[in-house]
Amino acid sequence: MSETTVIELHEVDIVHEDAPSQVLIRSVNWQIHAGQCWAIGGDPASGKSSLLATAAGLNRPGSGTLKMFGRALADASEAEQVAWRRRLGFVFENGGRLLTHLTVAENVALPLEYHADMDEATLFARVDELLTRTELRPYADALPSRLSPRLQQRVALARAIAVPTDVLLLDDPLGGLGLRDARWWLNLLRAMQSEQKSKGGALTILATCGDFRGWMGLATDFAILQGEQFRTLGGRDELLASHEPAVREFLATAI
Amino acid sequence: MGRIPIYGRFHAAVGRSILRFLTVLHELAAFAIITLGVTLTKFNASKRVVHPLIYAQIYRAGVRLLPMVGFLAAALGLLIIGQTVALLSRVGAQEFVGTVMVTVVVRELGPLLTAILVLARAGTSNVVELGTSRALGEVEALESLGIDPIHYLVMPRVIGLAMSVFCLTTYLILIAVGSGYLFAFVQDVPITLPAYFSQIGDALRWQDFALLALKTSLFGILIAVVNCYHGLARPLKVEELSDVSTRAVVESVVGCVLIDAVFLVGYLFV
Numbered sequence: 181m182s183e184t185t186v187i188e189l190h191e192v193d194i195v196h197e198d199a200p201s202q203v204l205i206r207s208v209n210w211q212i213h214a215g216q217c218w219a220i221g222g223d224p225a226s227g228k229s230s231l232l233a234t235a236a237g238l239n240r241p242g243s244g245t246l247k248m249f250g251r252a253l254a255d256a257s258e259a260e261q262v263a264w265r266r267r268l269g270f271v272f273e274n275g276g277r278l279l280t281h282l283t284v285a286e287n288v289a290l291p292l293e294y295h296a297d298m299d300e301a302t303l304f305a306r307v308d309e310l311l312t313r314t315e316l317r318p319y320a321d322a323l324p325s326r327l328s329p330r331l332q333q334r335v336a337l338a339r340a341i342a343v344p345t346d347v348l349l350l351d352d353p354l355g356g357l358g359l360r361d362a363r364w365w366l367n368l369l370r371a372m373q374s375e376q377k378s379k380g381g382a383l384t385i386l387a388t389c390g391d392f393r394g395w396m397g398l399a400t401d402f403a404i405l406q407g408e409q410f411r412t413l414g415g416r417d418e419l420l421a422s423h424e425p426a427v428r429e430f431l432a433t434a435i
Numbered sequence: 436m437g438r439i440p441i442y443g444r445f446h447a448a449v450g451r452s453i454l455r456f457l458t459v460l461h462e463l464a465a466f467a468i469i470t471l472g473v474t475l476t477k478f479n480a481s482k483r484v485v486h487p488l489i490y491a492q493i494y495r496a497g498v499r500l501l502p503m504v505g506f507l508a509a510a511l512g513l514l515i516i517g518q519t520v521a522l523l524s525r526v527g528a529q530e531f532v533g534t535v536m537v538t539v540v541v542r543e544l545g546p547l548l549t550a551i552l553v554l555a556r557a558g559t560s561n562v563v564e565l566g567t568s569r570a571l572g573e574v575e576a577l578e579s580l581g582i583d584p585i586h587y588l589v590m591p592r593v594i595g596l597a598m599s600v601f602c603l604t605t606y607l608i609l610i611a612v613g614s615g616y617l618f619a620f621v622q623d624v625p626i627t628l629p630a631y632f633s634q635i636g637d638a639l640r641w642q643d644f645a646l647l648a649l650k651t652s653l654f655g656i657l658i659a660v661v662n663c664y665h666g667l668a669r670p671l672k673v674e675e676l677s678d679v680s681t682r683a684v685v686e687s688v689v690g691c692v693l694i695d696a697v698f699l700v701g702y703l704f705v
Contacts, residue, residue, distance in 0.1 A: 198669070295481070
């Protein structure tokens, strides 16, 4: 595995996006290397979404240094930040925050139309390919409000990967899904990782979750949020070997 | 702790209001400058996405308002000529009918009335739309896609409203002038069509055209900036929408009147 650091947080305080004085997680030290798949567990309102948004550069850190692709966010120009964002795909939780006035196909086409100067035929072909891949072709002309949240989340995924991405940030993508849908997501993510690898790249995935059950097969690294603290737990083996009650709780091996 | 005397509380309330007003003014100015910067630097960027949004705003705030503007302009022409003809006839000064039209409709009432119509039609709906977008997290979604929300959401509205107010004012003036003559003709005012238009032509200066274009564009920009600012400044809750849109309308009207007052000084030199 390559050890290129894609995102690095040093002594970062994670703050609430609408109330910057409210610190949710203190002093986060976190290095994310290319090709890793992180599963970050946390209770509701523990600051998972804010952590992910900060790692993506969408939320400003309360304090500390956030580096993306080797450069501090605070020193980066607006053009550099836009270039980084194009390399990151973000899927928000609870329906993915789609643009409600655009159809499913238009939502998926938006980043392509905005960033890539491609002719209409190529654009249609690319959107069609993305909708086919996410099994959304029948809903191409529907408004997002007509879709269930689980399908909206898929549209958000198609939109996030429309422009080729190096890092995929997923905010609780398996939350509230049945086993079949969860398996669909995990299989797709696995396939995307393999494709990127075959092209000589490495897809990095950061996903938040309520427990680690779904992610044991795919995630390479685990972390939890507990009492305003971010703790990395290591890989699968360390996780399974842990006897710590909090960690066992996130493994949710028994109901 | 002693009670604050009534006059003290009054002073405190006035002070708070002034501070709040200055804060809003400061934030509005910052928002306007950012929007201006984005418009100048990114007008042609991603035009396949952004330019259709500008056309959509022109259609919504301009084209769809045309029948209403036509109706009001016809009524305005009739009212002004109706009132002034009676007055001017009494002192035998009917030849000033055209001058009155220029002074009242072209310079003052036309632009302001159009701005208020556009504000009523597009201003409040912009606050609601953008407030809802912000509350639903669509603004963050745009940022996550590397799309500048000011470029995608605000710039089309600013350009669209500026063009709409300008074009609608032009139509309003033309229709009001036409309907004014029609009324004068019906009332048997002894003024011929060439004489009427020649009066209007004599009363108009080239500066009138430049100031009209500038004033109406500024009205449109002000309405768009104030309403977009109130929609996007913070995530709005449903119960806050009516208060915020009312505030945006009041601030827009006050702003337009202030711009008008500045132009009044300009007209003194025309």
